[in-house]
Amino acid sequence: MTSLDIDGVRAEIDALDRQIVQLISQRQHWVVEAGALKADRDAVRAPDRVQKVIDKVRALAEEAGASADVVETTYRAMIAAFIDLELSVHESHLASVPCTTPNDTERLRFRPMTFDDLESMAALLGDPAVMTYYPAPKTRDEARAWVEWNQRNYGEHGHGLWVIETREGEFVGDCGLTWQKVNGRAELEVGYHVRADLQGRGYATEAAAACRDFARDVLGATKLVAIIHPDNAASARVAEKIGMRFLEEDHGGAIAVRRVLGMDFPEARGRGRS
Numbered sequence: 001m002t003s004l005d006i007d008g009v010r011a012e013i014d015a016l017d018r019q020i021v022q023l024i025s026q027r028q029h030w031v032v033e034a035g036a037l038k039a040d041r042d043a044v045r046a047p048d049r050v051q052k053v054i055d056k057v058r059a060l061a062e063e064a065g066a067s068a069d070v071v072e073t074t075y076r077a078m079i080a081a082f083i084d085l086e087l088s089v090h091e092s093h094l095a096s097v098p099c100t101t102p103n104d105t106e107r108l109r110f111r112p113m114t115f116d117d118l119e120s121m122a123a124l125l126g127d128p129a130v131m132t133y134y135p136a137p138k139t140r141d142e143a144r145a146w147v148e149w150n151q152r153n154y155g156e157h158g159h160g161l162w163v164i165e166t167r168e169g170e171f172v173g174d175c176g177l178t179w180q181k182v183n184g185r186a187e188l189e190v191g192y193h194v195r196a197d198l199q200g201r202g203y204a205t206e207a208a209a210a211c212r213d214f215a216r217d218v219l220g221a222t223k224l225v226a227i228i229h230p231d232n233a234a235s236a237r238v239a240e241k242i243g244m245r246f247l248e249e250d251h252g253g254a255i256a257v258r259r260v261l262g263m264d265f266p267e268a269r270g271r272g273r274s
């Protein structure tokens with residue numbers, strides 16, 4: 001085998017490793033979802049459930065010409081880790097938090113961000129026109145970390161930033177609800193990013209209003225904020241249009257001063273943070 005062949009093989013292995021890591025992250029997201037849905041621990045521990053998965057992957061390994069024993073060993077280790085993950089989901093009472101998305105709006109729908117969105121998210125967050133008020137546009141690795149952060153948020157809190165897309169499935173950006181620090185306190189924030197070529201059509205306002213309703217009606221939040229760079233007039237305008245007003249300045253972030261707009265939901269059930 002020549003050194004060129006070896007480089008080619010190594011590149012293929014690297015590409016496969018990337019795919020495997022992405023797929024495992026996706027699997028982790030769905031395991032957390034499944035864990036949140038399960039009613040009791042016995043179902044999570046059920047030994048025949050593990051055996052069924054092992055039988056299935058052994059058959060797939062044989063089909064693909066791989067060693068069924070090696071695949072089984074790998075899967076047993078992975079399943080053990082995922083069972084821990086499912087149990088931790090139970091232990092942190094996440095089953096009580098519905099992992100749903102805001103309702104569709106007139107033109108938009110929401111869905112959880114996955115690694116299939118990495119291209120679109122990297123283009124969005126890597127666009128200097130979109131990231132004007134951030135320290136810098138995000139690299140592809142930072143965009144990947146953004147997707148991972150949101151997947152962790154879905155698992156831990158039942159909400160995060162979701163992908164927003166048109167009813168026809170065209171990627172528009174992201175919008176959603178995350179916990180952020182304001183002067184050292186945790187506050188539920190609505191955040192939004194819209195593709196530069198789709199801005200100015202009312203999409204952010206439409207999506208943020210749906211998130212506001214979700215925070216109030218589904219999460220039972222008592223308060224919602226938007227933390228905004230003082231020069232980001234478009235973002236402030238979106239916050240105002242969904243009913244927010246200036247609350248305070250924040251001095252705890254990466255930039256010296258951020259404006260905090262927000263609103264209270266006096267009628268909410270006050271369930272708030274999980």
Ligand SMILES: CC(C)(COP(=O)(O)OP(=O)(O)OC[C@H]1O[C@@H](n2cnc3c(N)ncnc32)[C@H](O)[C@@H]1OP(=O)(O)O)[C@@H](O)C(=O)NCCC(=O)NCCS
Nearest residue numbers: 130192193194199200201202203204205228233234235237
């Ligand atoms: C903020 C952002 C999401 C708004 O998206 P959008 O889909 O264009 O928003 P909408 O069309 O719903 O509304 C934008 C409003 O801001 C206004 N606006 C836009 N640019 C403005 C500017 N430079 N100065 C003042 N108002 C401005 C628009 O006129 C509109 O208000 P109007 O309906 O009263 O006319 C978008 O600009 C964006 O992605 N920015 C970069 C990411 C970002 O900064 N996110 C917020 C982080 S805090």
